[in-house]
Amino acid sequence: MAADTAAGAAKTAPAAPRSRKSVTGTRRTVAALFLLPALVLLGALVVYPIGYSVIRSFYDQSGDSFAGFDNYRALFTDDGIRTALKNNIIWVVFAPTVATALGLIFAVLTERVRWGTAFKLVVFMPMAISMLAAGIIFRLVYDQDPDKGVANAVWVGVHDTFAQSSAFPKAHPGRESPLEPAGGGAFVTKGTVSAGDTVTLPLVGVAPDAMPQDAEPAAAPEPQDDRITGSTWQDFTRGKGVGALNQVDSAELGYAGMRIEAVKDGEVVETATAAADGTFSFSSKADGAQLRLPASNFKEPYNGLDWLGPSLVTPAVIGSYIWMWAGFAMVLIAAGLAGMPRELLEAARVDGANEWQVFRRVTVPLLAPVLAVVTVTLMINVLKVFDLVFIIAPGSSQDDANVLALELYRKGFSEDQPGVASAIAVFLLLLVIPVMWFNVRRLRREVRR
Amino acid sequence: MRRTSRIIRIRRSPEHGPTPPTRRSVRAAAALAAGVLAVSLTACGGDDGGGGGGGDDKGKASGDTGTTVTLPKLDGQTLEVAAVWTGAEQKNFKQVLAEFEKRTGAKVTFVPAQDPIINFLGSKIAGGAPPDVAMLPQPGAIKQAVEKNWAKPLGPEATKELAKNYSQGWQDIGKVDGKQYGVYYKAANKSLIWYNAQVFENAGASEPTTWDELLNTAQMVYDSGVTPFSVGGADGWTLTDWFENIYLSQAGPEKYDQLAKHEIKWTDPSVKEALTTLAQVWGKKDYVAGGPNGALQTEFPASVTQTFTGGDQPKAGMVYEGDFVQVNIGETKAKVGTDAKVFPFPAVGGTPPVVSGGDAAVILEDSEAAQALVTFLASPDAASIQAKLGGYLSPNKNVPQSAYPNEVQQKMAKALIDAGDDFRFDMSDQAPQAFGGTPGKGEWKALQDFLKNPADIAGTQAKLEADAAAAYGN
Numbered sequence: 001m002a003a004d005t006a007a008g009a010a011k012t013a014p015a016a017p018r019s020r021k022s023v024t025g026t027r028r029t030v031a032a033l034f035l036l037p038a039l040v041l042l043g044a045l046v047v048y049p050i051g052y053s054v055i056r057s058f059y060d061q062s063g064d065s066f067a068g069f070d071n072y073r074a075l076f077t078d079d080g081i082r083t084a085l086k087n088n089i090i091w092v093v094f095a096p097t098v099a100t101a102l103g104l105i106f107a108v109l110t111e112r113v114r115w116g117t118a119f120k121l122v123v124f125m126p127m128a129i130s131m132l133a134a135g136i137i138f139r140l141v142y143d144q145d146p147d148k149g150v151a152n153a154v155w156v157g158v159h160d161t162f163a164q165s166s167a168f169p170k171a172h173p174g175r176e177s178p179l180e181p182a183g184g185g186a187f188v189t190k191g192t193v194s195a196g197d198t199v200t201l202p203l204v205g206v207a208p209d210a211m212p213q214d215a216e217p218a219a220a221p222e223p224q225d226d227r228i229t230g231s232t233w234q235d236f237t238r239g240k241g242v243g244a245l246n247q248v249d250s251a252e253l254g255y256a257g258m259r260i261e262a263v264k265d266g267e268v269v270e271t272a273t274a275a276a277d278g279t280f281s282f283s284s285k286a287d288g289a290q291l292r293l294p295a296s297n298f299k300e301p302y303n304g305l306d307w308l309g310p311s312l313v314t315p316a317v318i319g320s321y322i323w324m325w326a327g328f329a330m331v332l333i334a335a336g337l338a339g340m341p342r343e344l345l346e347a348a349r350v351d352g353a354n355e356w357q358v359f360r361r362v363t364v365p366l367l368a369p370v371l372a373v374v375t376v377t378l379m380i381n382v383l384k385v386f387d388l389v390f391i392i393a394p395g396s397s398q399d400d401a402n403v404l405a406l407e408l409y410r411k412g413f414s415e416d417q418p419g420v421a422s423a424i425a426v427f428l429l430l431l432v433i434p435v436m437w438f439n440v441r442r443l444r445r446e447v448r449r
Numbered sequence: 450m451r452r453t454s455r456i457i458r459i460r461r462s463p464e465h466g467p468t469p470p471t472r473r474s475v476r477a478a479a480a481l482a483a484g485v486l487a488v489s490l491t492a493c494g495g496d497d498g499g500g501g502g503g504g505d506d507k508g509k510a511s512g513d514t515g516t517t518v519t520l521p522k523l524d525g526q527t528l529e530v531a532a533v534w535t536g537a538e539q540k541n542f543k544q545v546l547a548e549f550e551k552r553t554g555a556k557v558t559f560v561p562a563q564d565p566i567i568n569f570l571g572s573k574i575a576g577g578a579p580p581d582v583a584m585l586p587q588p589g590a591i592k593q594a595v596e597k598n599w600a601k602p603l604g605p606e607a608t609k610e611l612a613k614n615y616s617q618g619w620q621d622i623g624k625v626d627g628k629q630y631g632v633y634y635k636a637a638n639k640s641l642i643w644y645n646a647q648v649f650e651n652a653g654a655s656e657p658t659t660w661d662e663l664l665n666t667a668q669m670v671y672d673s674g675v676t677p678f679s680v681g682g683a684d685g686w687t688l689t690d691w692f693e694n695i696y697l698s699q700a701g702p703e704k705y706d707q708l709a710k711h712e713i714k715w716t717d718p719s720v721k722e723a724l725t726t727l728a729q730v731w732g733k734k735d736y737v738a739g740g741p742n743g744a745l746q747t748e749f750p751a752s753v754t755q756t757f758t759g760g761d762q763p764k765a766g767m768v769y770e771g772d773f774v775q776v777n778i779g780e781t782k783a784k785v786g787t788d789a790k791v792f793p794f795p796a797v798g799g800t801p802p803v804v805s806g807g808d809a810a811v812i813l814e815d816s817e818a819a820q821a822l823v824t825f826l827a828s829p830d831a832a833s834i835q836a837k838l839g840g841y842l843s844p845n846k847n848v849p850q851s852a853y854p855n856e857v858q859q860k861m862a863k864a865l866i867d868a869g870d871d872f873r874f875d876m877s878d879q880a881p882q883a884f885g886g887t888p889g890k891g892e893w894k895a896l897q898d899f900l901k902n903p904a905d906i907a908g909t910q911a912k913l914e915a916d917a918a919a920a921y922g923n
Contacts, residue, residue, distance in 0.1 A: 080890070144739065144746045170735055174672055205735075207674030209762050236672055238651045306742050394683035396745035396897040398889035415883040415890070 050429065057422035071423035080399065081424065084407040087314050091321075091385060091403060096378035099322045100371060103329025107337055108359065110330075120334060124327035131324070135391030138320035142307035142392065151316075152304030159302045166299040167212050167257060174204040174235055176245060185295035188263070195284045198223050199230030199291060202246050203255070206234055211253055218254040219277040220247075226284050230291070232258050233278035254278020261294055262286035308393060310400040317392050317401055321385065329374045336370035337363070369442075376439050383432055404428055516552075517847075518610060518828035524554035526818040531560040531570065532584035532808065541838040545831050552825075555818050567593055570813070574599060581819040584808040585631065587878050588622050591811060595625040601815040603629045603823060610827040618870030619844045623809050631809030632827045635835075636844040638865045639771035639804040639875060640694050640794035643778070645756055646787065648675050648766040656792040660698075663795045664729060667736060670766040678730060679765030680737050681752030682744040682900050685893020689877040689885065690804065691769060692896060694794045696723040697873050698802035709876045711921040715913035724899065724906045726797055732903030738765035741901045753777035757789050769794070771806070772842060772861050786857045793864040803868035806875050807844060836862075884920035891916045 060067040075081050106123055110116035126134065143149030146156040173179040173187060179201060182188035193199055198221040211234065218233030233254045235246060258274040262282050269289055272280040282289075307316045340363070348362045364371070386405035393401035404424055412421030534542055539559065546557040560580050562569040567590050573579045579599070585591050594600040603611070608629050611620055615633070623631030642663075649655070649666075652673035657663040667677035681687040697705045700719040707713045708720070730736055737744045738755065747755070753774050755764040758781050768774065775785050783789045793801050810826045812819045825831050832843035836852040842862050853859045865872065877885030877892055884891035892913060899909040 144743050170671075170674065172672075204672035205674055207762050210674065236674075238673070303740075303743070306746075308746055309742055394746050394748070395685055395888035395893065396683050399894055402889070410887065410890070414887045417883075 084402040102326040106330040107334040131387035171203040201232040202235030228282040262289040264289040313401040529580035531580035607824040637806035679768040681749035688896035698797040728903035757783035803872040
């Protein structure tokens with residue numbers, strides 16, 4: 001550029017040959033002078049580090065001896081790096097496409113609503129937050145505890161409308177209990193019962209707050225000639241442990257609503273439900289049966305999905321990424337939409353196309369260049385994703401959520417393997433180059449137009 | 450008008466890359482960023498687990514400490530001391546330095562350093578201005594400093610003072626190749642189990658002293674309707690500390706040292722035994738808050754706070770970790786000593802374990818003043834001043850119990866001193882970082898997998914051994 005102008009200036013001033021030379025010379029120097037800071041900075045901050053990383057990737061851990069392609073071999077043999085590679089592929093395939101698709105949907109729909117701009121502003125807002133902050137937010141969103149994590153709160157809420165949890169989730173037999181586990185979470189008496197017997201079915205482990213509202217102090221069973229009577233209660237006195245073991249103490253509460261089954265030869269012959277004071281009774285039909293507390297009494301409350309566990313962590317983090325970047329896609333696509341010739345849409349509608357056909361056959365093909373740019377930009381962005389994964393994935397599943405950029409950091413700074421880390425860096429650069437080349441070519445074409 | 454501006458944007462946006470900056474979005478960004486910053490700040494406040502004073506240390510150090518050490522007159526001399534301590538811890542240490550200034554007339558400046566301090570010192574030394582004395586956190590760091598010729602050996606006064614006040618074990622870990630370099634001024638006790646006093650009272654449970662009693666106590670807590678243990682499994686280091694305590698008590702200090710140096714393999718029967726013991730807690734249904742999956746997503750600060758919030762029904766009754774737990778308890782309404790109490794990690798084998806950490810004073814620039822300061826730090830005078838201020842434990846056996854401000858501190862200090870020479874430094878801190886200190890790798894990951902599946906003892910051992918062999922390079 002500078003040379004061009006200099007040459008042009010020289011042509012227009014042929015009258016002063018001596019000064020021409022000096023002018024050209026000065027201009028060259030000036031140009032060089034102006035370029036120098038940029039060149040030095042680029043060289044020192046971009047070219048040199050890349051060059052050094054490439055060289056470093058061929059040396060061993062200490063950096064003293066040449067290691068050939070060993071570090072690159074590690075890229076494809078190390079388990080951690082292979083998981084990272086696999087996750088990166090998942091990221092590159094899903095994150096940009098989903099973000100672009102959502103952006104397209106938002107853009108097309110917001111064009112038609114009155115408060116479109118306000119809506120766009122809201123969707124775009126996450127872009128204004130740093131990745132780190134977004135990571136912290138989503139760490140909370142995905143919290144396992146439904147009282148803290150929004151994701152699980154919603155999930156548990158939906159689940160619990162369809163399936164009720166039980167009243168005594170953690171109840172279990174205490175010491176020297178007449179009950180034993182019967183498999184599947186149920187408990188059964190060790191012996192059989194016969195008419196006229198009184199049965200005690202003490203359990204422990206229900207938190208006082210979790211006891212049913214209507215529970216009353218437990219009552220010892222009254223014997224009746226032709227019936228089997230019993231009591232089931234929380235054999236635990238606050239501050240005193242079990243009190244009198246397997247016997248009803250005054251401060252102990254009955255298990256109101258506990259279901260009891262009488263089982264004979266594997267078949268349920270009668271069922272009963274405990275009263276507020278924990279007492280229940282069976283008719284003589286249950287003579288010779290074992291009493292069972294079915295597992296439905298002890299079903300654990302549903303605790304939601306394990307969002308940040310090994311299997312869901314990558315999709316969960318991708319979800320947070322889409323939350324951030326769908327707005328970016330939407331804004332670019334909306335801009336593209338605004339610049340689209342309306343006549344074509346009108347023409348299609350006049351020709352009798354329905355809205356879906358207009359969208360599918362006219363809007364999307366016309367937007368294709370914009371969609372491609374958005375997707376490619378996001379792909380470059382996704383390849384270097386680090387902060388979200390680093391922050392959202394808890395230490396225990398960081399291995400499963402690993403991506404190349406994170407593995408680079410871990411290898412380089414916490415495992416002291418600069419050689420392998422450099423190899424990962426070079427590999428990442430190679431991955432980005434074709435995408436960048438595509439983008440640059442596209443840009444050039446755009447500029448020419 | 451509106452239309453044109455949109456068209457302009459479309460032209461520019463592809464060239465602009467990731468952020469098409471519009472005024473509006475920028476302004477919204479600023480507002481949001483401010484809000485988010487606040488959120489992230491509060492979120493970060495929690496994980497500063499490195500120590501710091503407890504909430505109970507407002508007493509001023511007065512001049513009533515007796516003088517047990519004679520120091521030279523150093524009027525006009527200046528000293529620099531570097532340490533990573535911040536907040537209350539730094540403030541308290543400065544009072545100790547002030548006492549030194551008063552007695553000698555020297556001027557001491559505190560230089561705040563960053564972790565890892567050995568890298569910080571490296572840049573200071575390269576710059577030609579090392580601090581005179583530095584506080585190094587691990588035996589490995591002292592060794593490194595000696596190998597690089599940074600550290601200078603202690604003079605006769607300091608060595609004498611050290612021998613008078615420290616047990617042989619605490620002297621030895623400050624030695625490299627038989628020469629005394631470090632004075633362990635501050636110690637951490639990582640063999641403590643903190644419990645919610647209300648939960649224990651409700652359950653009628655008492656403080657256990659043996660592993661079987663601990664299991665019994667846990668059962669009582671469980672029977673009362675509270676989950677016995679809170680485990681911060683998202684941070685691997687809490688899990689390695691669990692293992693280390695059990696291993697030290699069960700297999701004994703000799704085996705512990707061998708395993709720390711990887712002289713015996715992780716497939717050793719003693720490791721199997723320790724993991725089996727560990728599984729008695731981790732593997733029992735409903736013994737760990739949130740179950741294995743919940744524990745694996747609980748970070749250390751949350752593992753503490755969930756034990757001491759929730760009134761009668763906290764998420765768990767007990768939480769294991771070192772004396773620094775009191776910092777996190779400080780974030781809850783619970784008061785250390787009344788609501789939150791502590792007992793030493795129970796004996797699994799013959800004697801209860803004492804796993805510890807600590808900071809050693811090392812001289813980098815030899816001078817009369819530096820030697821005098823280290824001598825002072827080795828004396829009970831210095832330790833007593835900081836002990837009174839709380840949040841601090843000294844390995845100095847001549848610091849009187851009464852110097853500590855409350856019962857909890859006294860108990861922790863007593864356990865530390867009573868261990869004599871049987872205390873051991875944190876094993877994972879001694880291991881190469883790839884094995885003992887990297888999230889999602891090595892020992893951290895192996896024990897996290899073990900927490901998830903406590904039945905797989907052999908598989909855990911095999912994985913530990915494979916990772917250890919790779920990290921130690923043998």
